[in-house]
Amino acid sequence: xxxITTYRQYVQxxxxxxxxxxxxxxxxxxxxxxxxxxxHDHYQLVNIGWRQGKYRTYGCIVHVDIRDGKVWMQHxxxxxxxxxxxxxxxxxxxxxxxxxxxxxxxxxTGFAVG
Amino acid sequence: xxxITTYRQYVQxxxxxxxxxxxxxxxxxxxxxxxxxxxHDHYQLVNIGWRQGKYRTYGCIVHVDIRDGKVWMQHxxxxxxxxxxxxxxxxxxxxxxxxxxxxxxxxxTGFAVG
Numbered sequence: 001x002x003x004i005t006t007y008r009q010y011v012q013x014x015x016x017x018x019x020x021x022x023x024x025x026x027x028x029x030x031x032x033x034x035x036x037x038x039x040h041d042h043y044q045l046v047n048i049g050w051r052q053g054k055y056r057t058y059g060c061i062v063h064v065d066i067r068d069g070k071v072w073m074q075h076x077x078x079x080x081x082x083x084x085x086x087x088x089x090x091x092x093x094x095x096x097x098x099x100x101x102x103x104x105x106x107x108x109t110g111f112a113v114g
Numbered sequence: 115x116x117x118i119t120t121y122r123q124y125v126q127x128x129x130x131x132x133x134x135x136x137x138x139x140x141x142x143x144x145x146x147x148x149x150x151x152x153x154h155d156h157y158q159l160v161n162i163g164w165r166q167g168k169y170r171t172y173g174c175i176v177h178v179d180i181r182d183g184k185v186w187m188q189h190x191x192x193x194x195x196x197x198x199x200x201x202x203x204x205x206x207x208x209x210x211x212x213x214x215x216x217x218x219x220x221x222x223t224g225f226a227v228g
Contacts, residue, residue, distance in 0.1 A: 039150070044149065050217060056214065
């Protein structure tokens, strides 16, 4: 497989695994959706539901893009260390961009700048 | 086309049209992504970027699901009236669910309850 195909597979596998763990959702009434736009390489986990039928939960908890051969971590509100999982799988740090860090700080992250 | 195929097309067209208007993003540095998971019928517009290179914007502005033959408006932080556009296209109110309204209030919305 070429590099991008491999990265796509890794990202999808890792997000699916987290969803299967059931750790994304605080309660069973809140669904953790996998939202995979494979055509444009956007990969998300989104929490949606109503707690006790009254309190709304809505929000993306993880958002990863693949762009120009790099894996962009755009958003991560979990404690799961998705970036660590990407590194473990074998995606090198020079192919990972911490999109949630400002462009001026990225040179100091040890990851790609974009 | 069957009903669901038609609804998919309407939802995609309306979200694409809004993106093309450029009204989703407050500034040019913030990209409005179309995130379409056509396999699982999740359709989103997501704003991502850095204003002045310093201030992060990240968030889904619209999220629509198609589920069990119905169009679920899960989230809408715009003033565009997406539901109004769905009705104009011809999606009947009995096939639209306002997911952002609590289940107990949905019977009074004039739309489907789920």
